Amino acid sequence: MKTEEIIQSLELKHPGEPEYIQAVREVLLSIEDIYNQHPEFEKAKIIERLVEPDRVITFRVTWVDDKGDIQVNTGYRVQFNNAIGPYKGGLRFHASVTPSILKFLGFEQTFKNALTTLPMGGAKGGSDFSPRGKSQAEIMRFCQAFMLELWRNIGPDMDVPAGDIGVGGREVGYLMGMYKKLTRECTGVLTGKGLDFGGSLIRPEATGFGGLYFVTQMLATRGLTIEGKTVAVSGFGNVAWGAVTKATQLGAKVVTISGPDGYVYDPDGVSGDKIDYMLELRDSGNDVVAPYAEKYPRATFYPGRKPWEQKVDVCLTCATQNELNGNDAKQIIDNGVICVGEISNMGCTPEAIDAFIEHRMLYAPGKAVNAGGVATSGLEMSQNAGHISWSAEEVDQKLHYIMRSIHEACVTYGTEKDGYINYVKGANIAGFMKVARAMLAQGIY
Ligand code: 2IT
8 A cells, every 4th residue: 555645645636634634644554554465455445445435415504693694604414434334423513614624533433433343334524603602592593404404414224413522412402303303204313312302321421431441441451540540631521521520430530621711720620519510611602611710719720721731640632633732742751641542533643642652651542432422322323223222231331341342452453562552553453444344345336
């Protein structure tokens, strides 16, 4: 495989899409060796077929704000690859959404979903709509307008969207209501639904919980446990909430959360009612964490800074892509951090990843660490298809099993000659092999 040639031709064809190219380059570099051992992959042009989405659907979303003014946004659904199952992946509503961001997310989702052990293909979608400062009624009208166009392109056995940044239970509810109205069908076409209408127990917690189950396994490879460790978490949304909840339950002390305005350091740990307060902050719609330090005066707010400067044992990215860069990685290494887990998608830049791997640190990428979220969405699909509902214990047990399987796959494919577990390589190869085999088996189409 000629990785750089493939990248160059992609860059020419899709100029100005750096996140997409970044995600593709990382995977291609990881799988180069194994790909070259399989001439049948090269012959079937697996890579050339895999790096392009099956299709990208773009549509205009028009809605009326509370002042009566007309607003126009752009909506997208990137159906990346359905070799192993129906397209599956979240919707992101954020001002930063571009085709590049959604293509990187859809590409990553394809491998992540392959790792979950469940039959799900990869997709992503969303809009440049910013929920910041919007009223509940505006959010509802936007979701309805978005679904008015999206519904023709999705289906419970075809493409099953869910939440991501800016899309939580409330938005999924509004989207589901409009989908039902349009199709007159009541199916599991979206996941992350409310518990009263087909949602799964544990789904809201699953990304963060799964992340902690994975990090626990990583620590165990070095004979360590999470109990008593200090943890820096970024973000303050659904993923951060699940991670803080589970870390605290397991006896760790989470000392930071962050927002676009900076981060707060809480020497007593973010625990008890402070964890619920995180969600209150998020639901306020202001997108800031500073008020935490006003409500809990022992905490300090550091405007415009990132939590990675704190001396802790474990760092967990729970906010967004490229939120931890090469400089942050240097600081983390200098601080003697034991483990870095990406719970956000592509949370670390390539420079940061290289530094961690060079230092033989415990580091694992989002497509392995955060796969518990989409895996539990897969469990929601199973329950919906069977018209049943599992107990929290049953879902949590399955989530445990899935995260253990992903960790084992990373160890199998990622262990290097010196015994170091390269989780990037492990996750990319394990995910790739499954998708590539499925594509080969189904011929050229
Ligand atoms: O990045 C992700 O895996 C998600 N946003 C969850 C996707 C899903 O379908 O539950």
